Amino acid sequence: MADVLERVTKIVVDRLNVEESEVKLEASFKEDLGADSLDVVELVMEFEDEFDMEISDDDAEKIATVGDAVNYIKSTM
Amino acid sequence: MILEGKKALVTGASRGIGREVALELARQGADVAINYAGSESKANEVVSEIKALGRKAFAIQCDVANSESVTSMIKEVVEQFGRVDILVNNAGITRDNLLMRMKEEEWDSVINTNLKGVFLCTKAVTRQMMKQRSGRIINMASIVGVSGNAGQANYVAAKAGVIGLTKTTAKELASRGITVNAIAPGFISTDMTGELPEDVQKAMLDQIPLARFGDPKDIAAVTSFLASDASKYMTGQTLHVDGGMVM
Numbered sequence: 001m002a003d004v005l006e007r008v009t010k011i012v013v014d015r016l017n018v019e020e021s022e023v024k025l026e027a028s029f030k031e032d033l034g035a036d037s038l039d040v041v042e043l044v045m046e047f048e049d050e051f052d053m054e055i056s057d058d059d060a061e062k063i064a065t066v067g068d069a070v071n072y073i074k075s076t077m
Numbered sequence: 078m079i080l081e082g083k084k085a086l087v088t089g090a091s092r093g094i095g096r097e098v099a100l101e102l103a104r105q106g107a108d109v110a111i112n113y114a115g116s117e118s119k120a121n122e123v124v125s126e127i128k129a130l131g132r133k134a135f136a137i138q139c140d141v142a143n144s145e146s147v148t149s150m151i152k153e154v155v156e157q158f159g160r161v162d163i164l165v166n167n168a169g170i171t172r173d174n175l176l177m178r179m180k181e182e183e184w185d186s187v188i189n190t191n192l193k194g195v196f197l198c199t200k201a202v203t204r205q206m207m208k209q210r211s212g213r214i215i216n217m218a219s220i221v222g223v224s225g226n227a228g229q230a231n232y233v234a235a236k237a238g239v240i241g242l243t244k245t246t247a248k249e250l251a252s253r254g255i256t257v258n259a260i261a262p263g264f265i266s267t268d269m270t271g272e273l274p275e276d277v278q279k280a281m282l283d284q285i286p287l288a289r290f291g292d293p294k295d296i297a298a299v300t301s302f303l304a305s306d307a308s309k310y311m312t313g314q315t316l317h318v319d320g321g322m323v324m
């Protein structure tokens with residue numbers, strides 16, 4: 001399932017203008033990757049498009065780190 | 078033409094102000110989705126008039142107070158037009174009564190259509206506009222949302238709410254290239270105001286420095302300005318288009 005992490009990483013790198021090496025599973029979008037709240041909303045929207053899924057507002061609020069996103073996406077596959 | 082190639086959605090565009098706004102956006106070069114609640118044939122008339130101008134248009138039924146229908150309406154518009162540059166939140170109703178006589182149902186229906194409807198349409202369209210990194214949202218408030226008006230507690234609360242929502246949405250979305258402004262019309266001749274008794278209409282006229290009721294065209298002209306590049310350095314504002322009633 002490395003594929004999910006790779007695809008998530010690519011989106012995060014493009015959207016937040018960070019280095020690929022910074023996008024670790026434990027990295028928090030806001031604390032470590034410089035995202036503001038609206039950036040996180042946009043990331044979730046891009047995950048939805050990339051993985052062709054819908055993430056409810058309740059679930060989206062729980063996604064804080066790269067690992068949260070990867071695990072959530074994997075759990076729905 | 079100041080809106081060449083733009084894609085717009087106007088809620089409540091089957092009659093009155095919304096109808097005139099839709100036609101003006103089309104005259105300025107935009108393709109327009111015509112939302113309505115019940116007046117299917119009137120909405121279709123607006124569609125034909127726009128097509129006669131050489132622009133694309135289609136009618137779409139949706140109760141703006143219903144979140145599921147709003148989500149599918151926005152999806153449909155994006156599918157048909159590929160993008161949404163302009164949203165005009167115009168759908169609105171009145172259920173006038175004195176506060177002491179106002180039924181809870183009258184309160185709820187006006188708040189749901191006039192305030193929650195703006196929230197739902199804005200939230201749904203923002204997803205698309207954020208991706209585009211551009212968009213124009215124009216909310217039809219009312220001058221009574223600024224001044225208050227006896228007999229319209231529900232309507233005034235909703236319209237004052239729309240003005241606050243406009244400012245907050247403007248702040249949240251500015252960094253993504255989306256502007257949000259409101260128009261506060263005064264007394265405009267439509268079905269909504271046609272229902273008022275003649276003595277009330279006469280009393281209103283006395284309060285208008287420009288000494289006439291507004292025409293839907295007066296509102297349409299300002300809407301197309303707010304939808305155009307000419308207003309790109311404005312956001313969070315409420316423009317009074319009321320013949321000078323409230324200064």
Ligand SMILES: NC(=O)c1ccc[n+]([C@@H]2O[C@H](COP(=O)([O-])OP(=O)(O)OC[C@H]3O[C@@H](n4cnc5c(N)ncnc54)[C@H](OP(=O)(O)O)[C@@H]3O)[C@@H](O)[C@H]2O)c1
Pocket residue numbers: 088089090091092093094095112113114115116117119139140141142166167168169170190217218219220261262263264265266267268269270
């Ligand atoms: N006229 C004035 O003097 C005046 C002054 C200040 C502000 N305004 C505001 O301007 C806007 C337009 O007013 P107007 O005078 O043009 O009103 P109108 O002639 O009564 O037309 C109202 C429009 O809203 C639509 N609508 C109503 N409820 C809806 C719902 N739940 N979902 C979707 N569409 C709905 C109607 O569709 P159907 O035809 O299908 O019913 C119609 O197209 C309103 O927000 C109003 O509050 C008007």
